[in-house]
Amino acid sequence: MMIKPVSLACGHSGCMKCLHSIVSLADNARSNTAPCPVCRKTFHRDLLHLNVSLSALTRNLAMHCGNSGCVWKGTLEHAQDHGKGCPKAVVKCPNVGCHHSSLREDMDAHSNSCEKALVDCPGCRNEVARSHLAEHQRRKCFYSKIDCLLGCGTKLPRMVISPGNENETKIASTHKNERGKDVGV
Numbered sequence: 633m634m635i636k637p638v639s640l641a642c643g644h645s646g647c648m649k650c651l652h653s654i655v656s657l658a659d660n661a662r663s664n665t666a667p668c669p670v671c672r673k674t675f676h677r678d679l680l681h682l683n684v685s686l687s688a689l690t691r692n693l694a695m696h697c698g699n700s701g702c703v704w705k706g707t708l709e710h711a712q713d714h715g716k717g718c719p720k721a722v723v724k725c726p727n728v729g730c731h732h733s734s735l736r737e738d739m740d741a742h743s744n745s746c747e748k749a750l751v752d753c754p755g756c757r758n759e760v761a762r763s764h765l766a767e768h769q770r771r772k773c774f775y776s777k778i779d780c781l782l783g784c785g786t787k788l789p790r791m792v793i794s795p796g797n798e799n800e801t802k803i804a805s806t807h808k809n810e811r812g813k814d815v816g817v
Contacts, residue, residue, distance in 0.1 A: 634647040635649065635708070635712070655677045692707050695710075702718055725743070774790050777789055
């Protein structure tokens, strides 16, 4: 289907995108020329101009969606817009590393549980893949609460009590256990 029809000097017509591809793949692509697919007469890429009459005809051609289960009908002019949002189109998950494909109308359900989706860590607010969030919170996030190293049962942010923290002695000397007594070092 000629979405942007152009006319060649030889009188034949074709789709602008297709003819540009032919020039790119031609043996003499450096010279921006290629042979007409019908009569083999050479044409130049820079001489491809929209054929206004053909464009008006093709723009109003009746179309229907080719995706299984879709009942959309319209004109060629609107077909591309429909294709970008057709609920019956098979689409790939947009998350890096995920190979899941489903109908566009079902992708939200997958996205809400995709292990490759980036989610905000509740502690540090950094984006982390859902599949790595638990590990991030257990080992890396300085804002995740972990058990106090003194064994009192209190949960404190890792940044406060991480091993080697220069404030560890100060925290330990002032941290109170559940009974309100100071826990000394």
